[in-house]
Amino acid sequence: MRAGPSQEEIRRHNLGALLRHVHLSGPTSRAELTSRMGLNRSTIMALTADLTAAGLVREELPRETGRAGRPSLVVRPESARVYVFALDVGVDRLVAARVGLGGTVLDRREAVRRRGPFSLEEVVGPLAGFARQMHRKTRPDTVCVGVAAAFSGGVAREDGVVRFGPNMGAADVPFGEEMSRRLGLGLPVAVGNDANLAAMAEHLRGVGVGCRDLVYLHGDVGVGGGVIAGGALLGGHQGFGGEVGHMVVNPGGRPCGCGSHGCLEAEVGERALLEAAGRFGSQIGREAVRAVVGAADRGDIVAQAALNRVGDWLGLGVANLVNVFNPELVVFGGMLREVYLGAAAQVRSRLTVDALGPAREHLRLRTSALGDDATLVGAAELAFAQVLADPLEVLTRAGS
Amino acid sequence: MRAGPSQEEIRRHNLGALLRHVHLSGPTSRAELTSRMGLNRSTIMALTADLTAAGLVREELPRETGRAGRPSLVVRPESARVYVFALDVGVDRLVAARVGLGGTVLDRREAVRRRGPFSLEEVVGPLAGFARQMHRKTRPDTVCVGVAAAFSGGVAREDGVVRFGPNMGAADVPFGEEMSRRLGLGLPVAVGNDANLAAMAEHLRGVGVGCRDLVYLHGDVGVGGGVIAGGALLGGHQGFGGEVGHMVVNPGGRPCGCGSHGCLEAEVGERALLEAAGRFGSQIGREAVRAVVGAADRGDIVAQAALNRVGDWLGLGVANLVNVFNPELVVFGGMLREVYLGAAAQVRSRLTVDALGPAREHLRLRTSALGDDATLVGAAELAFAQVLADPLEVLTRAGS
Numbered sequence: 001m002r003a004g005p006s007q008e009e010i011r012r013h014n015l016g017a018l019l020r021h022v023h024l025s026g027p028t029s030r031a032e033l034t035s036r037m038g039l040n041r042s043t044i045m046a047l048t049a050d051l052t053a054a055g056l057v058r059e060e061l062p063r064e065t066g067r068a069g070r071p072s073l074v075v076r077p078e079s080a081r082v083y084v085f086a087l088d089v090g091v092d093r094l095v096a097a098r099v100g101l102g103g104t105v106l107d108r109r110e111a112v113r114r115r116g117p118f119s120l121e122e123v124v125g126p127l128a129g130f131a132r133q134m135h136r137k138t139r140p141d142t143v144c145v146g147v148a149a150a151f152s153g154g155v156a157r158e159d160g161v162v163r164f165g166p167n168m169g170a171a172d173v174p175f176g177e178e179m180s181r182r183l184g185l186g187l188p189v190a191v192g193n194d195a196n197l198a199a200m201a202e203h204l205r206g207v208g209v210g211c212r213d214l215v216y217l218h219g220d221v222g223v224g225g226g227v228i229a230g231g232a233l234l235g236g237h238q239g240f241g242g243e244v245g246h247m248v249v250n251p252g253g254r255p256c257g258c259g260s261h262g263c264l265e266a267e268v269g270e271r272a273l274l275e276a277a278g279r280f281g282s283q284i285g286r287e288a289v290r291a292v293v294g295a296a297d298r299g300d301i302v303a304q305a306a307l308n309r310v311g312d313w314l315g316l317g318v319a320n321l322v323n324v325f326n327p328e329l330v331v332f333g334g335m336l337r338e339v340y341l342g343a344a345a346q347v348r349s350r351l352t353v354d355a356l357g358p359a360r361e362h363l364r365l366r367t368s369a370l371g372d373d374a375t376l377v378g379a380a381e382l383a384f385a386q387v388l389a390d391p392l393e394v395l396t397r398a399g400s
Numbered sequence: 401m402r403a404g405p406s407q408e409e410i411r412r413h414n415l416g417a418l419l420r421h422v423h424l425s426g427p428t429s430r431a432e433l434t435s436r437m438g439l440n441r442s443t444i445m446a447l448t449a450d451l452t453a454a455g456l457v458r459e460e461l462p463r464e465t466g467r468a469g470r471p472s473l474v475v476r477p478e479s480a481r482v483y484v485f486a487l488d489v490g491v492d493r494l495v496a497a498r499v500g501l502g503g504t505v506l507d508r509r510e511a512v513r514r515r516g517p518f519s520l521e522e523v524v525g526p527l528a529g530f531a532r533q534m535h536r537k538t539r540p541d542t543v544c545v546g547v548a549a550a551f552s553g554g555v556a557r558e559d560g561v562v563r564f565g566p567n568m569g570a571a572d573v574p575f576g577e578e579m580s581r582r583l584g585l586g587l588p589v590a591v592g593n594d595a596n597l598a599a600m601a602e603h604l605r606g607v608g609v610g611c612r613d614l615v616y617l618h619g620d621v622g623v624g625g626g627v628i629a630g631g632a633l634l635g636g637h638q639g640f641g642g643e644v645g646h647m648v649v650n651p652g653g654r655p656c657g658c659g660s661h662g663c664l665e666a667e668v669g670e671r672a673l674l675e676a677a678g679r680f681g682s683q684i685g686r687e688a689v690r691a692v693v694g695a696a697d698r699g700d701i702v703a704q705a706a707l708n709r710v711g712d713w714l715g716l717g718v719a720n721l722v723n724v725f726n727p728e729l730v731v732f733g734g735m736l737r738e739v740y741l742g743a744a745a746q747v748r749s750r751l752t753v754d755a756l757g758p759a760r761e762h763l764r765l766r767t768s769a770l771g772d773d774a775t776l777v778g779a780a781e782l783a784f785a786q787v788l789a790d791p792l793e794v795l796t797r798a799g800s
Contacts (some may be wrong), residue, residue, distance in 0.1 A: 003414040003437040010404030017403065037403040065776060154758060197463040209485045213637040227724075229641070236726025237613040239758045241629070246723040248716055248754055260719075261752045308660050316648055319660075323646040324627075324724065326636025340548055358554055358563040359640045 010045075012390055014039065018047050019056055020388045022077045023102055024204060029062065030389050031072035036333035048075055054395045056101065056387075058083055077102035079098055082395075084383035085134075087127050087149035087179070088376045090194065091167050091202070091221045092116060092285055094123060096130035098138070099380040101145075101387075102166040103205060107134045115221070115284070118169035118176055128182040134187075141166055145394055146383035147183060148190040150197045150375040151175060152220060157239030159193045167222040187391050190382050194218065195333075197378025198368070199226025200233055206369035215321050216368075217244065218375075219336030222257065223265035227325060245269075249316050260317035270335055276306035291333045293342035311343025315350025322355040322363060333368035340367060408429045411447075412790055414439065418447050419456055420788045424604060425500055429462065429515070431472035431562055448475055455543070456501065458786075477502035481542050482599055483794075484783035487527050487549035487579070488776045490594065491515060491567050491621045496530035498538070499780040500543075500785075503605060507534045515621070518569035524755060528582040535585075545794055546783035547583060547589040550597045550775040551575060552620060557639030560591045566657035567622040584662055590782050594618065595733075596642055597778025599626025599733045600633055600733050604781055606769035614729040615721050616768075617644065618775075619736030622657065623665035627725060642722075645669075649716050668715035670735055676706035689735045693742035711743025713766070715750025722755040722763060735770035740767060 005013065011059030017037060022028050034044050051057045054124075059073040078098030088095040092115065097108035109130035113122075127149075135144075153165025153173075160176040183189065199216035202208040208216075212231040218224045227234040234241040246258050246263035253262025254272060266272060270289060274280040277292045295303035301303040318330055332340040340347060344365070351360055368374050385392040405413065417437060428436075432442050459473040479500030488495040492515065494624045495509035510528035513522075517753035527549075535544075553565025553573075560576040576591040583589070599616035602608040608616075612631040618624045623645030627634040634641040645665035646658050652660025654672060666672060670689060674680040677692045705770050718730055740747060744765070751760055766776050771775040787794040 003417065003439045004405065004410030013404040039403045114495060154756065156758070164756065213641075225724075229629055229636070230632060232630060234725070236629070236759070237728035237762060238726055238758065240726040240756065241724070242761065243723045243726070246754075246756055247720045249412075249648070251649070251716060256758055261700065298516050316651060319722075320647045321724075323643045324625075324641070324721075326638055326640040326643070328637040356554065356564065356643060356646055356658055358556070358638065359636070359643065363636060395580070 012392075014047055015386050015391045016048060016388070018044070018075075019051055019077075019391050022075050023384065025229075026102060027060075027074045029072040029074050032058075032292040033075060038111075045242065047049055047361070051075075054392055056391055065252070068328075077232060079104045080106070082145055082387070083138075084141060084148070085131050085144065085183075085185075086376050086380035086383055087131075087147070087189075088194070088379055089123055089127075089149060089151045089168075089175070090375065091152055094126050094128050095374055095376055095378070096128075096134070098134045100315060101384070103380065107137065109133065116169075118165075120173060120175065124178050124182050127179065130278070131183055143395070144185060144187065146190070146276060146385070147180070147185065148192065148379045148383035149179060150194040150379040151191055152194045152222070152224070154240045154243065155191050155193050156236060160189075162191065163240070164258075164279050165210070167220065190385075192379065192382050193224065193239075193242070193377075195224030195376040196226040196233060196235075198333055198370070198374035199228055199242070199331075199378070200381055201367060201370055201374045201378035202333070203228045205377055206374065208329055208367045209330055211329050213325065213327045214331060215244070215291060215316075215318075215325055215327045216331045216333060216374075217336050219269060219332075219334040219339065221270050223269050223336070225321075227258070227327075229325065244317070244320040244321060247317065247320060248315065249313055249320065264313065264317040268310045268317065268339065273306055273310045273335075274286075274340065276309050277303050278306075285330060286335055286338075289338050295340045296342055307343045308346050310339055311346030312350055314339060314343065315347040316354055318347060319351050319354035322351065322359050326359045329364045329366060331366050331368055331372055334372070337367045337371075340365070344350040405765075412792075414443070414447055415450060415668070415791045416446070416695070416788050418475075419451055419791050422457060422475050423784065423788065426502060427460075427474045427476040428473040429474050430459075433475060451791060453541075454792055455641040456791055457794065467708030479504045480506070480537075482545055483538075483542060483788070484546040484780055485531050485583070485781035486546065486776050486783055487531075487543065487547070487589075487688040487781060488594070489527075489549060489551045489575070490775065494526050494530075495776055495783070496527050496534065497776055497780070498534045498781075501784070503780065506698075507537065509533065515643075516569075518565075518573075520573060520575065521594065523575070524578050524582050527579065531583055543795070544585060544587065545787040546785070547580070547585065547587050548592065548779045548783035549576065549579060550594040550779040551620070552594045552624070553590055554640045554643065555591050555593050557635060560589075560593065563640070564658075567620070575719055578608045592779065592782050593624065593626070593639075593642070594775040594778075595624030596635075596703065597782060598733055598774035599628055599772070599778070600781055601655050601770055601774045601778035602768060603628045603775060606757065607758045607766045608729055609733055611729045613727045614724065614731060615644070615718075615725055615727045616731045616733060616774075619669060619732075619739065621670050623669050623736070625721075627727075629725065632697060643790075644717070644721060647717060647720060649713055654659055664713065664717040668717065668736070668739065672713075673706055673710045673735075674741065676709050677703050679745055686735055686738075689777070690736050693706075693738045696742055707739070708746050712750055714739060715747040716754055718747060718749050718765075719754035722751065722759050726759045728762060729764045729766060731766050731768055733770075733774055734772070737767045737771075740765070
């Protein structure tokens with residue numbers, strides 16, 4: 001039980017809501033903000049004035065209105081001035097980007113990561129280097145308001161420690177703490193599971209905009225997931241929610257990195273596809289997956305059979321998730337994007353058999369709109385979360 | 401994007417929060433309400449005065465304080481005056497109860513339902529009769545503030561229609577509308593899936609109090625589920641969320657009423673257990689399930705094997721749900737209570753193999769605290785939802 005908010009809390013909420021709107025929707029006229037937020041003009045003016053004074057937004061005359069009369073000023077996020085660092089630790093790559101308020105990627109660096117034994121240094125070292133390079137290039141009047149990372153593994157909400165990441169070889173890694181120390185920006189590094197953050201990114205800026213119930217499936221070496229339920233990310237008790245890749249779909253099936261057998265990951269991940277196609281070992285990664293889909297498309301019957309097999313298990317997994325979550329949308333990202341495009345008929349046929357009719361009648365299946373950058377975009381949104389929750393407070397701490 | 405609440409919305413929120421507190425926690429002193437709600441004494445006094453004037457609560461001197469000085473008045477829900485009708489439509493029984501504010505069952509009627517073809521009349525008729533009998537016995541100063549029903553089937557959020565209920569033989573049944581017409585109280589009848597409502601009941605008044613992430617599994621002829629994620633019931637896009645009984649755990653396994661094979665329901669429901677024990681046909685229902693568990697307990701090897709088989713699939717289903725939801729608590733209700741008690745070792749052993757270590761390290765497995773009345777208690781809470789959201793408005797409409 002909690003009492004209603006105080007005047008101060010309402011003001012903070014409204015500042016955050018206005019800033020979030022221009023951050024996600026781009027430059028917006030005062031008139032539109034007034035109608036969208038259901039507040040009167042003078043309140044919008046006061047909120048905008050506070051955000052302008054803090055250097056978070058600026059007001060401009062619109063380019064062309066095409067209408068007579070005084071045009072409504074447009075409120076624009078200070079994308080070049082206020083930014084975050086977004087990091088992405090994947091099995092095959094490391095990415096760091098400087099992302100401006102409003103979601104503009106201002107600068108980015110990327111390195112290929114060799115699959116092999118995990119060490120904190122091989123990940124933290126290059127990322128810290130990238131961030132330093134980008135930081136050096138910023139103008140003195142810019143301000144970094146947050147840092148966050150997407151990590152291919154299970155991240156505990158309580159302390160941000162990566163508790164498991166079988167495909168990275170990571171376990172109990174205090175990645176955020178070490179990353180923060182190495183960056184030396186005096187900012188904590190928030191860490192999230194990559195598929196969870198990608199789900200949030202598709203929900204906020206991708207194919208899932210306006211959709212309150214979606215399941216995002218991310219294929220990489222492993223298969224991860226992120227669930228938006230009733231508009232919020234499903235985190236679970238400790239933050240490990242959404243590990244749909246470890247739902248057993250084929251008891252006694254292929255061995256999985258988690259120690260079990262027949263997990264969705266074991267049946268539809270990269271290795272399952274490449275082995276079924278008789279191509280495991282010669283090539284790995286996204287290119288190898290694309291090669292199988294391409295071969296199937298050209299009539300290669302071994303590749304077709306492999307894709308059918310994997311598509312069938314993927315369809316069963318999706319059917320289970322449809323029954324459990326009743327989503328409006330299922331999004332396929334990472335290598336599952338290619339698998340779905342190559343085996344959509346198989347996936348849909350399984351859905352018809354195994355998903356409850358009423359739960360699938362309004363269901364849409366789509367591929368990721370943000371592609372491989374969904375995880376990075378999600379990390380940027382995580383990094384912006386604090387400034388959007390309490391714009392003036394965060395900026396004061398950032399020393400603007 | 402939504403602006404912060406108005407003064408009127410805050411007052412409504414606070415009235416609801418205070419009423420919800422005494423409804424769920426029972427009589428509470430003004431002093432405790434002050435500290436729990438973080439509001440000052442005069443605000444609590446004003447809120448209590450409004451609720452008292454509306455006849456929703458009354459203030460009394462506490463019985464014994466054991467302390468010197470003026471005792472703080474105790475705020476108590478008007479349980480005898482303000483009530484709802486809660487209905488439960490199960491495969492084997494029909495229940496109607498009159499439940500007072502605060503959750504007290506004031507009166508109840510129950511009838512055995514024969515399994516067989518479904519008709520709206522065989523369900524609505526007896527329930528309307530029960531409600532009329534109970535209504536006739538109420539004092540003239542009492543007021544009914546809501547009616548709700550738990551139904552063993554999938555209920556669309558949009559219109560309250562029961563879209564599917566394979567074990568009832570129900571499909572596209574406008575149960576709420578017809579029930580409301582037959583009751584003739586001038587009140588709509590809210591309808592919810594039985595397992596969803598039972599999950600909510602265990603969360604609010606049962607074994608899941610204080611737990612924000614739980615999965616409730618309800619076994620009957622079918623297997624239903626309800627998920628509380630981040631403190632809220634998982635409804636999904638249309639309200640069909642939580643149908644975990646139709647998660648396929650054994651592809652190509654036993655046929656299920658939904659048309660698929662190897663659903664959790666098909667592998668661990670009543671029929672699966674009785675058939676495995678060689679007892680299907682002679683007896684049905686809860687007594688038959690208890691007989692198998694009892695026989696296993698006395699060393700009957702056929703019953704033991706049946707229980708092990710069912711416990712194994714149940715464990716796999718729970719492991720999948722643990723990976724997907726990372727709950728703090730899994731609750732076994734209905735006939736799954738007996739199955740779990742008889743096969744806990746099997747369930748736990750499967751969990752150890754198939755659930756991710758970090759996701760299960762804080763997991764608790766428990767049986768339902770509310771027993772077979774969890775669905776009915778959940779229906780009562782659904783019926784009270786409106787008066788708790790807007791206490792004065794609902795009472796005005798109820799014509800008090």
